Amino acid sequence: MPPRTGSQWDHKSDKDLLLTIIDTGALKGIDWKAIAERMVAKGYTFTHEACRQHFQKIRKEARSDSPASTPTHARASSTP
Secondary structure (H helix, E strand, O other): OOOOOOOOOOHHHHHHHHHHHHHHOOOOOOOHHHHHHHHHHOOOOOOHHHHHHHHHHHHHHHHHOOHHHOOOOOOOOOOO
């Protein structure tokens, strides 16, 4: 089992995680142990659980940033 410390999540590791998930070809029923093994092969030390949790965080953040979920603010009416 890889060490639990050493790697940090950043833009590059986020990208590598997402591309690794896509490369496995399974967006449903993701094999997190296989994902973690491939991330280790890329030089990271993330566990399968760390990969799963971080992917969930990315998805949650992406959904909250979507335009459909952005509240609209009423404009103050201008006085003539």
